Amino acid sequence: MHVTWPVEVGPESPFPITNIPFGVFSTQDSPGLRVGIAIGEYILDLSCLEEKGMFQDLLQHREVSKSWNHENSGTKKSIFAQASLNSFAALPKATRSAIRNKIIDILQYEDSTLFSDPALNNEAFHEQCKAKMHLPMQIGDFTDFLCSRTHADNCSRLAGIPEGAPANFYAFPTAYNGRSSSVVVSGSPVHRPYGMLRLPSSDDYEFGPTRKMDYELELGFFVSKPVEYGKLIKNADEAKEHIFGFVLMNDWSARDIQFAEMTPLGPFNGKASATTISPWVVTLDALKGVEGVIGDEVARERMTELPPHLRHDSVEQTWSINVEVALKREGYEKAVILAQSDLRSLYWSPAQMLAHQASSGCGLQSGDLLGTGTISSQAGECSQISSLGCLHEITAAGTKPFLISNGDVLIWLKDGDEVVMTGRVVQPDGNIIGFGECRGLIESPLANF
Amino acid sequence: MHVTWPVEVGPESPFPITNIPFGVFSTQDSPGLRVGIAIGEYILDLSCLEEKGMFQDLLQHREVSKSWNHENSGTKKSIFAQASLNSFAALPKATRSAIRNKIIDILQYEDSTLFSDPALNNEAFHEQCKAKMHLPMQIGDFTDFLCSRTHADNCSRLAGIPEGAPANFYAFPTAYNGRSSSVVVSGSPVHRPYGMLRLPSSDDYEFGPTRKMDYELELGFFVSKPVEYGKLIKNADEAKEHIFGFVLMNDWSARDIQFAEMTPLGPFNGKASATTISPWVVTLDALKGVEGVIGDEVARERMTELPPHLRHDSVEQTWSINVEVALKREGYEKAVILAQSDLRSLYWSPAQMLAHQASSGCGLQSGDLLGTGTISSQAGECSQISSLGCLHEITAAGTKPFLISNGDVLIWLKDGDEVVMTGRVVQPDGNIIGFGECRGLIESPLANF
Structure with a gap:
């Protein structure tokens, strides 16, 4: 194929030239995985530009990155x-940042070799619809936080704790370690899980497919610069330097499995x-200018009481990223929006989460994934629609079926349901950038016994 | 150096020829990491034997293993x-098993090239005392279980729950996801961690070094054959096929950090x-014949009530592995044994733990690490000494200082304390094999602010 200059970007595309998100893809003709960026409806293959030496001036002095666990794994090889x-x-x-700028330059100037060399153009551009996307990073550890005050209050009350969020919620960003082997890319099958369920009318447990399948609307962010084992991060402002970029995240939750196992050790098989x-990582460069103070008033007021590692001295504390979750169900004409919310509304910022994780001295590696937890916000704060990020909250633990605009009544997810999350950011110049989609369709349980 | 046949193995050595544990090492002369086995006081370098083609007949038809996340990572390369x-x-x-048998053959026969070829002998043998040991596996996910009834009862009662272990303890092996980036090999520095502590006389939290540093006496085991994402394991007998081997594990725990954060999301920074x-993985081949039924009577009685994935139909359910923890403190003449216990005493077997983890469909990868949780057993069951695997239990959450045999009084660990864990197995023929040591010395906290 040949893509002519300027690369066409439709007005609805999440991937204008001000975004340049990074991802990992393969194509039918060339099944090897490699790195590309998204522009309009295309992928630009960076491994192919790198091979032509187009980033050589920027990469020649780079250090070989090493892991502290596997000392001889660091050899100087291709980046893309x-x-x-x-x-x-x-x-x-x-x-x-220099590489991203160079990519923008190459795309913006008519006389760049990308457009004047037909062979290179043909090799470097791929249509997104024909490519397969993969997990963008090799994830070492995956951590999921609980940072929405609304979510913490709602979940506590639904668990019979009238005072709402636990005391530790206000003291530091609480979290649990997640399972990294089952972090999958948008479009991967999600089978209704089996697990040990607590039977409603007894104290017994039963092994079977979950009856309470739920989504959680989250954002995830990846670690860029590692934090060495044993080292702490000074404060939350410094922690920002370790954030590579954001992705949409659906933390699928089987509520009956989760609540049967959660006391005392926390969420495990249920999540x-x-x-x-x-699949596309939106980097901090693309999010420049959408930084601001944390939206939660109580959080802002208490900032000075925080221990040093959780303090933000600057006003660039978090990002305004609007997130939305929609449902496609058999019989629906189109996806129905269930909720909208914003990263800004959280009580704790992504940088505070990262700083708190690092405060144990556990070390962070490039590719570690941190989730914000369900991004629920106060009704009306972000949208006229619900701003609650999971069915557990929307339906009050399944007790109040949710009547959606097309007349359907929703409690938990059924087999065949597809949950689609999207995200958008209004850049300071008015440009809108997006994340693409995070989709998953619930398939019937896979039991081999 | 030259090692003559037969390789000398002292009577106290944990590594006789019936053990052959696998590990990863490097030497000063040759800093590249590679795989070796331990025999007596030596390491036999398997990468060097592989290079000479000594395993070629066993390895030529092997399949290239792949991860489902990173499709093109599997290339046919050296194993060792x-x-x-x-x-x-x-x-x-x-x-x-065939490779292990071949190693035993090579070591046992005087006329093997290992002893007749001085250059090979010199290259292949290293003294353990001069080698550096590394983490034996690249760990994807690390999970820690709670499988000792004694430990679950004690911890619950210390938390003010008089009835002891929670109901879910008896229904399935409960667990939490651990942090894999901070799994370190014996001898690595362990800094007293900083964290958010709950102040004793108030509802407030404070950031500072833990005042309640504790060890936990555990065994860890590694996954061999992967379980594909979405696939379940039929039963606990089948799950044994996915266990590669065991290591000693000290799950360091900062109790004040742990208990401040544990409700509702489980242990996080405190562990x-x-x-x-x-460093040495003792494989199931070395543990043949020490398999038997789970030692916990209640667990055995309830086996038939279990869901299929947790059932053992065979009598080979768990392994008898004796574990011991000792303390070296400034002023002590020698290490003081604090407790002895046995893997057999647990309520759930390692295979049940693995089967339960897989039942979520999360997938398991080679190198995933599962910990048994603290191996506490009933007093007198395994030893005349304490059989409680952590100070939290021994000292009743710090309220009853523990008078040890040398007259010292112990509550929590001090900076400079060294905790040494060992393990031993009596093989059916009376041979005793061991695990070597799992040591860690508490260093002062590393704060950079």
């Missing part, structure tokens, strides 16, 4: 002919069957 | 010139600062 973004994310921030993320 | 045992562990069980494991 890789099955993950880990090598790229581990580069210094300035190098990554392990799958966590779906969107 | 690797920084981890993952490639070896992913081989079919029969191939691994994230470090988890120390011993």
Whole structure:
């Protein structure tokens, strides 16, 4: 194929030239995984530009990144002919920004070799609809936080705790370690999980497919610069330097499995069957100018009382990223929007989450994934629609069926339901950028016994 | 150096020829990480034997193992010139056993080239005392279970729950996801962690070094054959096929950090600062014949009530592995034994743990690490000494200082304390094999603010 200059970007495209998100893809003709960026409806193959030496001036002095666990794994090799973004994310921030700027330059100037060399053009551009997207990063550890005051209050009350969020919620960003092996990319099958369920009318447990399948509307962010084992991060402002970029995240939750196992050790199998993320990582460069103070008033007021590692001294604390979850169900004409919310509304910022995780001295590696937890906000704060990020909250733990605009009544997810999350950001110049989609369709349970 | 046949193995050595544990090492002369086995006081370098073609007949037909997340990572390469045992562990069980048998043959016969070829002998043998051991596997996910009834009862009662272990303890092996980035090999520094502590006399939290540093005496085991994402394991007997082997594990726990954060999301930073494991993986082949029924009577009686995935139909359910924890403190003449216990005493078997984890459909990868949880047993069951696997239990949450045999009084761990765990197994023929040591010395906190 040949893509002519300027690359066409439709007005509804989440991927204008001000976005340049990074992802990992393969094509039918060339099944090897490699790194590309999204522009309009195309993918630009960076491994192919790298091979032509187009980033050589920016990459020649780079250090070889090492893991502290596997000392001899670091050899100087290609950054983009890789099955993950880990090598790229581990580069210094300035190098990554320079590479992104160079990509913008190459795309913006009619006389760049990308457009004048037909062979290169043909090799470098792919249509997104014909490519297969993969997990963008090789994930070491995956952590999921609980940072929405609305979500914490609602879940506590639904669990019979009238005072709402627990005391520790206000003291530090609480979290649990998630399962990284089942983090999958948008479009991957999600089978209704089996698990140990607590039977409603007894104290007994039963093994069977979940009856309370739920989504959770979240954002995930990846670690760029590692934090060495044993080292702490000074404060939340410094922690921002370790964030590579954001993806949409659906933290699928089987509520009956989760609540049977959660006391005292926290969520385990109820949230392990799958966590779906969107394939394109929107970097902090694309989010410049959408930074601001945390939206939660109580959080802002208490900032000065915080321990040093959780403090933001700057006003760039979090990002305004609007997220939305919609449902496609058999018989629906189109997807129905269930909720809209915003990252800004959280009580804790992504940087505070990262700083708190690092405060144990556990070390963070490039590619580690941190989830914000369900992004629920106060009704009306972000939208006229619901602003609650999961069915557990919307339906009050399944007790209040949710009447949706097309007349259907919703409690939990059925087999065949498809949950579609999207995200959008209004950049300071009015440009709108997006994340693409994070989709997952519930399939029937896979039991081999 | 030259090692003559037969390789000398002292009577106290944990590594006689009936053991052959696998590990990853490097030497000063040759800093590249590679795989070796321990025999007496030596390491036999398997990468060097592989290079000479000594395993060629066993390895030539092997399949290339793949991860489902990173499709093009599987290339046919050396099994032992690797920084981890993952490639070896992913081989079919029969191939691994054949390789182990071949190693035993090579060591046992005077006329093997290992002893007749001085250059090979010099290259292949290393003194353990001069080698550096590394993490044996590249760990994807790390899970820690709670499987000792004694530990569950004690911890519940210390938390003010008089009835003891929670109901779900008896229904399935409960667990939480651990932090894999801070799993470190024996001898690695363990810094007293910083964290958010609950102040004793108020509802407030404070950021500072833990005042309640504790160890937990555990065994860890690694996954060999992967379980594909979405697939379940039929029963606990089948789950045994996915276990590669065991290591000693110290799940360091900062109790004040842990208990401030544990409700509702489970243990997080309080157990994230470090988890120390011993470097040598003792494989199931070495543990043949020490298999038997689960020691916990209640567990055995309830076996038939279990859901299919947790059932053992065979009598080979768990392994008798004796574990011990000792303390070296400034002023002590020698290490003081604090407790002895046995894997057999647990309520749930390692195979049941693995089967339960897989039942979510999360998938397991070669190198995933599962911990048994603290191996506490009934007093007198395994030893005349304490059989409680952590100070939290021994000292009743710090309220009853523990008078040890040398006259010292112990509550929590001090900086400079060294915790040493060992393990031993009596094989059916009376041979005793061991695990080597799992040591960690508490260093002062590392704060950079």
